[in-house]
Amino acid sequence: MTPLLSVRDLERRYGPRIGCTGVSFDLWPGEVLGIVGESGSGKSTLLSCLAGQQRPDAGTVTYDGRDVLAMAESDRRRLARTEWAHVHQHARDGLRMGVSAGANVGERLMATGHRHYGDIRAAALDWLGRVEIAGDRIDDRPSSFSGGMQQRLQIARNLVTGPRLVFMDEPTGGLDVSVQARLLDLLRGLVRDMGLSVIIVTHDLAVVRLLADRLMVMTGGRVVEQGLTDQVLDDPQHAYTQLLVSSVLQV
Numbered sequence: 001m002t003p004l005l006s007v008r009d010l011e012r013r014y015g016p017r018i019g020c021t022g023v024s025f026d027l028w029p030g031e032v033l034g035i036v037g038e039s040g041s042g043k044s045t046l047l048s049c050l051a052g053q054q055r056p057d058a059g060t061v062t063y064d065g066r067d068v069l070a071m072a073e074s075d076r077r078r079l080a081r082t083e084w085a086h087v088h089q090h091a092r093d094g095l096r097m098g099v100s101a102g103a104n105v106g107e108r109l110m111a112t113g114h115r116h117y118g119d120i121r122a123a124a125l126d127w128l129g130r131v132e133i134a135g136d137r138i139d140d141r142p143s144s145f146s147g148g149m150q151q152r153l154q155i156a157r158n159l160v161t162g163p164r165l166v167f168m169d170e171p172t173g174g175l176d177v178s179v180q181a182r183l184l185d186l187l188r189g190l191v192r193d194m195g196l197s198v199i200i201v202t203h204d205l206a207v208v209r210l211l212a213d214r215l216m217v218m219t220g221g222r223v224v225e226q227g228l229t230d231q232v233l234d235d236p237q238h239a240y241t242q243l244l245v246s247s248v249l250q251v
């Protein structure tokens with residue numbers, strides 16, 4: 001088996017400031033990798049470099065044997081539409097607020113070549129059900145949805161095309177605790193059922209405890225510890241991880 005994604009010595013600087021540096025890891029098919037760290041630790045910078053939204057200053061990113069950084073922009077965009085998906089923290093960044101829920105889901109299918117209106121609508125309806133949105137909301141705009149519903153719609157829009165690799169940026173951030181718990185449950189089921197490979201960025205250790213097989217801990221733009229999630233959280237080796245874990249336990 002070869003890794004789905006291989007990252008080596010990735011670096012991104014903002015002038016003299018380090019966004020992230022020296023980041024190396026492999027992501028295996030069907031694996032969920034959590035990236036944790038406090039605000040400013042470099043999580044978002046790393047994710048946006050991986051997802052192709054920012055160009056790193058150094059390092060390599062290999063996806064399924066292909067050099068992502070050397071790819072033509074059009075090829076990278078095609079990947080982003082088909083094999084990759086990106087769930088943003090704020091649903092409005094990942095949805096089109098001016099079109100219906102059904103169109104939000106259907107649009108991704110059309111972008112991958114589906115043309116039959118009846119099939120697209122049926123798939124959208126099926127996916128609304130899978131993310132626990134009532135079918136009679138299919139023609140409503142996401143702006144009339146609650147925050148939790150918008151996030152579930154964003155997930156449906158992203159997963160309807162059956163991607164292989166999903167980038168998730170604080171997918172439960174900004175939601176009520178009970179809404180978070182339901183969303184996490186839903187995500188966990190979908191990730192398992194679809195065998196997705198996921199990179200999930202969060203500052204919330206409870207999220208990675210539930211979802212991630214493996215964990216990378218970042219501070220100051222660097223990875224200071226990585227390993228199996230339970231191992232890292234139950235027996236943290238690096239002083240920063242120990243602080244992160246103990247500060248959560250005290251809350």
Ligand SMILES: Nc1ncnc2c1ncn2[C@@H]1O[C@H](COP(=O)(O)OP(=O)(O)OP(=O)(O)O)[C@@H](O)[C@H]1O
Binds near residue numbers: 014037039041044
């Ligand atoms: N556009 C930018 N211009 C300049 N510096 C930036 C920019 N974006 C991030 N940085 C800097 O890079 C470092 C890493 O920031 P980043 O946003 O990646 O961290 P983060 O862990 O994702 O934080 P948060 O959880 O608050 O989003 C920080 O020092 C930050 O100030």
